[in-house]
Amino acid sequence: MTEQVNDNVILFPKTIEYYQYELTRMLEAERYGEAVRLLRFLLNCRHHDHRVQGEWQSLLDWLQMMFPEEQFPLEDEQEELTEEELLREQLRLRGREGEEYAEKLLAALEQPYEVDKQLLALEQLALVEHPRVNEVLEEWATRPNLHPMLQFKALQTLQRRGATGSVTLYKLNEETVVDLEDTPPTFDDFPAQIHEIMLRVQEISETQHPALSYFAQETWNEFLAFIYGTSQYRQMLRQDSSCVDVWAAALHLTLLEHVFHSGDREELLDLYGITSHLLFQWEQAYRVMKQFAATMFSGRM
Template sequence: MSDKINENVILFPKTVEYYQFELTRMLETERYREAIRMLDFLLTCHNQDERIHEEWRALLQWLKTMFPEETLPMAELEDEELSEAELLRQRMADKERDNSGYAERLLDSLQQYPQSVDNLLLALDQLAFLEHPGINQRLTEWVTADERHPLIQYKVLQTLKLRGMTGQLELTKNGETIVVDVEETPSSFEDFPAPISEIIERVQDISQMDQPALAYFAQETWNEFLAYLYGTAQYRQILRQERECVDVWAAAFHFVLLEKVFEDGNKDEILDRYGITNDLMFQWEQAYRVMQSFVAATFSPSPRR
């Protein structure tokens, strides 16, 4: 990446804080390729804190040294004989063989509290590829017994689908009782229906020119929002929406990102850029409230079940 690509992007303290938070989550969940890409981007931006800039540079160098395979182009990785899923399954089989009862300990760890969301996600990533007869039942009982963090609920559904489970589960999510079909859970965020992709594409198109720092992590934050919303009445509402409501949700998401990252944001300017007229203000206010609830639930630093 050229050092001049983002020379006009200035990282304000709140923006830096957000990126630090995201980097920590990526490292804790072993998403090293994403962390390398983010650091490559951050080091091309103006940062008012030179100390942070040097920390990022050192972290990037360490990641590239320790995980050189994560710097390879995806096309090269796809040429490998084993797929990523097969590699993970093989690694988990080795762990279970070398550490008797490893799957049981992972399942038991879900019951520990306080427990960070990232630790739970990491445990679920491993449980998805472990061969153990009791995993599906234990996960089902655990996720339906109490209301879990929305991101964790969604990850459990993905894990169960990956393990071949089918059928319906009844969950409590955001104060709402929902019924979901495990086999219909999107395996990746690229699998969500078209109206979903249109919303994030609209945000990226609008922000790319004058707010590239915002556009960069909009996709990941949107993915987390989808996990938060999946299966709820609001999610079904988005799928049924009219064309103009794409702009309604896009404008609400864009404004919330500005508030969170820059602690700034001109509401009237955002509404104007997305063409939100008075006739659409009620829908916009509804979407904005949902977005605020998402931010409060997802980015709270306190441990969650």
């Protein structure tokens, strides 16, 4: 990624959306150096969204302020610190500047129809020190009709900030209570049986529908955000190993129907070994998947 002027590179709206998503992923993975390089590259490209240009510049300024590599001492004890810990320390030292930036991030959460930008704000709010952040996030996460991915990201942010206690959410027509400290801080931290479902889909799709594997992980993460904390999620955790195929088959068919506009139900049930005694459980799982698809695929981020 070069830092020279890229006058010949034009960013169209869909390309900007892609890079917004990539920046979010980099921040989630604590790849701050890569995010800085990408932002420098993007700021030298041509496009017509001046608001995005300003947001990218603000994010770059913040990262450079929080992560000035030359200021980090190289003593042995410092080498063991993570990038996130170093960022937290830099932010603590900046004092008032950090508090003012936190207020800007909290204000960004109030912008409707700006999911990508709200996700970026939440990622940064996990690191700042400000007395109002936890209180605002807890209230914001419980709002009705909040995008499921934003709601789950808010819970993750609170967990990463060390928040404890529980919040009450209204999801899938039910009231559910979740403990903040139990929220998986990343999608890799979900229980093993959750990952087995994804691995099963990838195993089947490699031979039957190779292109599907590209969309499967992102869609599964979105589904986990959609269902997290509900009675269906708790039931998924309690079910035996045979239900790995039940949920995997439901996800596979949902992807075929909504991404590829195809899918043979009977063929998939046979591929995943869904026999008559598992059919009722599969139909329940598929019904939840259809609820998810109606919410997410109608307005993907």
